[in-house]
Amino acid sequence: MTALIVIIVLAIIFDFINGFHDAANSVATVVSSKVLTPRQAVLWAAFFNFVALFIAKYMLGGFGIADTVAKTVEPDFITFHVVIAGLVAAITWNLITWWFGIPSSSSHTLIGGFAGAGIASAGFGAVHLDTVGIIVLFIFVAPLIGIIGGNIITLITLHLAKNVKPGKADYWFKRLQLISSAMLSIGHGLNDSQKVMGIIGVTLIAATKTIPDLPHFMQTTDINTDMHIWVPVVCFTAIALGTMAGGFKIMKTMGNRITKITPLEGFCSQVAGSITLFITEKLHVPVSTTHVITGSIIGVGSVKRLAAVRWGVTKNLLVAWVITIPISAFLAAFVFWLLSFVM
Numbered sequence: 001m002t003a004l005i006v007i008i009v010l011a012i013i014f015d016f017i018n019g020f021h022d023a024a025n026s027v028a029t030v031v032s033s034k035v036l037t038p039r040q041a042v043l044w045a046a047f048f049n050f051v052a053l054f055i056a057k058y059m060l061g062g063f064g065i066a067d068t069v070a071k072t073v074e075p076d077f078i079t080f081h082v083v084i085a086g087l088v089a090a091i092t093w094n095l096i097t098w099w100f101g102i103p104s105s106s107s108h109t110l111i112g113g114f115a116g117a118g119i120a121s122a123g124f125g126a127v128h129l130d131t132v133g134i135i136v137l138f139i140f141v142a143p144l145i146g147i148i149g150g151n152i153i154t155l156i157t158l159h160l161a162k163n164v165k166p167g168k169a170d171y172w173f174k175r176l177q178l179i180s181s182a183m184l185s186i187g188h189g190l191n192d193s194q195k196v197m198g199i200i201g202v203t204l205i206a207a208t209k210t211i212p213d214l215p216h217f218m219q220t221t222d223i224n225t226d227m228h229i230w231v232p233v234v235c236f237t238a239i240a241l242g243t244m245a246g247g248f249k250i251m252k253t254m255g256n257r258i259t260k261i262t263p264l265e266g267f268c269s270q271v272a273g274s275i276t277l278f279i280t281e282k283l284h285v286p287v288s289t290t291h292v293i294t295g296s297i298i299g300v301g302s303v304k305r306l307a308a309v310r311w312g313v314t315k316n317l318l319v320a321w322v323i324t325i326p327i328s329a330f331l332a333a334f335v336f337w338l339l340s341f342v343m
Helices: 002-032 038-059 064-070 080-099 106-122 129-160 166-210 230-244 248-257 263-282 289-304 311-342
Strands: none
Touching: 002 038, 002 080, 002 106, 002 166, 002 230, 002 263, 038 166, 038 230, 064 106, 064 166, 080 106, 080 166, 080 311, 106 129, 106 166, 106 311, 129 263, 129 289, 129 311, 166 230, 166 263, 166 289, 263 289
């Protein structure tokens, strides 16, 4: 029972860190174009991250991404040690990348940690390779969708606003960015909050089978049908509170280091990013909000000219994306090895 409590606490900590690590994804462009101050922006994003809970439960009718994440490791190989090792590794890598201002993927950190701990426990047979394969594929597909979407939406928007005076266009697009950043925050909440839900849910399923006197409010047999409401409430609240805590190191990278952002471009990149997140939510594929919004910003910036995108920064981001899963997996394997000696 103690190990179960430890897992829930670690999961909440990870969600909180995810919130302030990824806050920049939703608000960097709205801050860089001076629509809101950084503090106003993170409060705005936090509110809509939490609103995503009600959209998932009452409009979408379930938590499909949570179910996908839960399937990363085969049910027979899920133990408390595996989950603890995965969470500790994910928290560690998230803090490292946050400290250095690297917008890596919290999602892939969690997936890599969970999978790495499973492999350390029982070999590659412990991992559901089809699920992991789809997630890895979307490391490249998700930003590509963002690039294409950002490009198309920017071209359409420029055409529609071609006869509007620049000053008036800036005035309206600054206000429209409030809507687009809210949409992106909802997409972030739908996507990222569910990942930790999946980890907690699969742990509760394992606990229901192995702990005879498990309290009723923890007993779970299926993530989509009988997960108690406290799990999504805690997860969405933690990520909202984390978003309120900021994430200003990464905000600088996402705001202007990839390409210079105007209100019109900020609006287009956020719309493209939110549409991509809504599509992947519908497909039940956990993707990186970081990857999506970075791709959208690149797509928007490339409309001006390819040279407007700082490709050196983009190359460094791509390297961080590619190494996140393997590094998290190795960290989790190491933590699992330590746990096998001390617990």
